Amino acid sequence: MNAVRLPLHPQPDPEAAFLALHAVGKVWQRPRQPPLVALDNVSFTLPERQVGVLLGPSGCGKSTLLRMVAGLDTPSSGEITLGGDLITDTGRDRGMVFQSYTSFPWLTVLQNVEYGLRTHGESLALKEGTAHYFIERVGLTPFKDAYPDQLSGGMRQRVAIARALATYPRLLLMDEPFGALDAETRWQMQELLLEVVAKEKMTVLIVTHDIDEALFLGDSIIFLSRHPGRVREIFTPGFKSGARILRKEELYEQPGYRSLEKRIMHLMRDEGAKA
Numbered sequence: 001m002n003a004v005r006l007p008l009h010p011q012p013d014p015e016a017a018f019l020a021l022h023a024v025g026k027v028w029q030r031p032r033q034p035p036l037v038a039l040d041n042v043s044f045t046l047p048e049r050q051v052g053v054l055l056g057p058s059g060c061g062k063s064t065l066l067r068m069v070a071g072l073d074t075p076s077s078g079e080i081t082l083g084g085d086l087i088t089d090t091g092r093d094r095g096m097v098f099q100s101y102t103s104f105p106w107l108t109v110l111q112n113v114e115y116g117l118r119t120h121g122e123s124l125a126l127k128e129g130t131a132h133y134f135i136e137r138v139g140l141t142p143f144k145d146a147y148p149d150q151l152s153g154g155m156r157q158r159v160a161i162a163r164a165l166a167t168y169p170r171l172l173l174m175d176e177p178f179g180a181l182d183a184e185t186r187w188q189m190q191e192l193l194l195e196v197v198a199k200e201k202m203t204v205l206i207v208t209h210d211i212d213e214a215l216f217l218g219d220s221i222i223f224l225s226r227h228p229g230r231v232r233e234i235f236t237p238g239f240k241s242g243a244r245i246l247r248k249e250e251l252y253e254q255p256g257y258r259s260l261e262k263r264i265m266h267l268m269r270d271e272g273a274k275a
């Protein structure tokens with residue numbers, strides 16, 4: 001059995017908002033074009049150890065929002081706090097899986113997954129054990145010595161997922177991480193995510209276009225309206241069943257699943273009609 005790093009996350013206060021957005025707005029300044037209001041007055045909170053899903057039409061500002069929570073961009077108005085502290089920069093407490101794959105092409109799968117751990121000052125054995133564990137969990141052990149350009153798009157996406165999970169961030173930010181995966185791998189990755197989140201006590205904010213994925217993963221679903229992105233509605237599906245992770249196919253048998261799916265589809269069509 002390989003050594004795997006144990007999480008050091010403190011006990012959360014279930015009542016407290018871990019991530020909080022207060023009236024966040026983002027205006028992009030563009031050369032030779034008028035400024036673009038990407039997000040307007042966005043407020044929501046996410047308690048620790050929960051999965052928040054950002055759902056909304058293309059261009060409504062989901063990636064912009066995630067980048068600001070990561071500290072890669074700054075809000076034009078309002079503020080974002082994490083554990084009560086204002087986010088002003090990137091930090092080790094946050095991990096990010098970007099919308100496009102971001103593996104280093106000159107490193108192998110194993111080296112890519114280990115890379116994130118290097119900055120955490122881990123011992124070599126611990127680093128290797130953790131990297132091997134997550135490479136196994138995303139089904140890439142036979143490819144651990146391959147380079148990203150020798151992998152398919154979906155495999156590269158799994159490298160990025162393994163890399164982010166292996167650093168055990170307190171807040172994991174994921175921008176459509178399962179978009180390039182076939183249906184079965186996608187369910188497996190969704191189930192893996194819920195398992196790791198429950199076991200390692202992570203909090204997740206994830207972007208998706210997929211209603212089914214949102215309902216399976218989300219403790220809350222923040223539905224953003226089309227351009228500029230505003231919070232149109234927040235849903236709390238409640239389909240998770242405590243300690244046991246639902247199988248994907250069990251989701252469809254949950255009472256209330258179909259009606260909630262329909263409501264969200266209706267919202268999507270309504271926002272689509274505004275295009």
Ligand SMILES: Nc1ncnc2c1ncn2[C@@H]1O[C@H](COP(=O)(O)OP(=O)(O)OP(=O)(O)O)[C@@H](O)[C@H]1O
Nearest residue numbers: 028029030036038057058059060061062063064065
């Ligand atoms: N760096 C930037 N400079 C100027 N405008 C930007 C920049 N990044 C994003 N935008 C604009 O902000 C708006 C929101 O973009 P964003 O990428 O956040 O949307 P999204 O909801 O993630 O869309 P998708 O679902 O297609 O990924 C878009 O109109 C986009 O053109």
Ligand SMILES: [Mg+2]
Nearest residue numbers: 062063099175
């Ligand atoms: Mg995006």
